[in-house]
Structure formats: structure tokens, C-alpha cells
Amino acid sequence: xxxxxxxxxxxxxxxxxxxxxxxxxxYADLEAHIRDAARLFGVAVELFQSNHEGAIVDRIQQxxxxxxxxxxxxxxxxxxxxxxxxxxxxxxxxxxxxxxxDISQREPFRQVSYVSLACIKTIAGKGFGGYxxxxxxxxxxxxxxxx
Ligand code: CA2
Numbered sequence: 001x002x003x004x005x006x007x008x009x010x011x012x013x014x015x016x017x018x019x020x021x022x023x024x025x026x027y028a029d030l031e032a033h034i035r036d037a038a039r040l041f042g043v044a045v046e047l048f049q050s051n052h053e054g055a056i057v058d059r060i061q062q063x064x065x066x067x068x069x070x071x072x073x074x075x076x077x078x079x080x081x082x083x084x085x086x087x088x089x090x091x092x093x094x095x096x097x098x099x100x101x102d103i104s105q106r107e108p109f110r111q112v113s114y115v116s117l118a119c120i121k122t123i124a125g126k127g128f129g130g131y132x133x134x135x136x137x138x139x140x141x142x143x144x145x146x147x
């Protein structure tokens with residue numbers, strides 16, 4: 001089983017600013033965390049980070065027929081991007097949305113997620129652990145569907 005993990009704009013800045021919201025750990029630490037979690041659940045992962053909406057759309061389109069599921073933290077595009085929502089729908093792959101912070105407790109504009117409309121689950125406010133939970137959720141969902 002292979003999952004594509006997509007991280008959106010500014011997540012490459014993790015650990016550099018706003019530690020009170022996003023913590024002290026860096027994007028490299030997040031990548032290591034995701035790879036460890038994938039190993040734990042026996043799945044392969046491809047990691048992709050971009051600050052560009054079109055690049056994220058392209059990567060989702062490319063994932064069709066290539067991976068079994070998508071884990072996505074679209075970052076700020078969560079709250080604006082119908083293009084990413086449509087790409088996820090077009091790819092037709094099971095997807096889980098992850099946010100480091102609890103977007104339901106933040107500014108009203110962060111409480112709206114277009115991307116969630118194409119996801120089987122949204123996990124928010126659990127920090128790096130949210131990605132572990134997403135891998136577990138996606139693996140169980142696919143196993144149930146195939147079994
Ligand atoms: O909580 C999340 O994971 C978010 O997706 C993070 C996005 C934000 O726009 C979403 O509303 C919620 C922002 C990621 C920016 O990350 C930074 C990291 C360090 C310094 C500045 C920004």
C-alpha cells in the first residue's frame with residue numbers, strides 16, 4: 001500500500017516561526033515522523049510539499065493510478081481552494097485531511113474547509129500525531145474496502 005502525503009504552503013517554515021501554534025519541530029522533523037509512522041503501519045509513503053496551488057493540483061492528478069490514498073494538509077488552501085477539492089474528487093482516491101492546529105477553535109475563516117468535502121475524515125489539533133492517525137485511518141479504510 002502506498003500513500004501520497006501532501007503538505008501545502010508555508011509548512012516548510014515549521015519550527016522557524018509561530019512555535020506557540022505549530023510547535024518547535026521543523027518540516028524535516030515532520031517528514032521523519034511521517035516516514036516512521038508509515039513504517040510502523042507497513043505502508044510506503046511519498047512526500048510532497050509545495051507553496052503553489054497548481055503544483056498541488058498537478059501532484060494530485062499524477063497520483064491517480066499511482067498510489068492507494070492521499071493524506072493532505074492543504075494549509076491555507078484548505079480555506080480557499082476549490083481547485084484542490086476538484087482535483088481530489090477527480091482522482092477519486094480515498095483522502096484524509098490533517099491539520100496540526102485545531103482549526104475549529106481558530107479564526108472563523110479557518111473553520112471552513114473546502115477540501116474536507118472530498119475527504120473521508122479530518123484530523124485537526126493533534127500536531128504531528130495527526131499524520132500517524134491519518135495513516136492508520138486510511139490503511140484501515142482501504143483494508144475494509146478490499147476485504
Ligand atoms: O493547522 C494546520 O496544519 C494549518 O493547515 C496550517 C496552515 C494554516 O493556514 C491552516 O489554517 C491550518 C499554515 C501553515 C503555516 O505554517 C507555518 C509554520 C511556521 C511558521 C509560519 C507558518
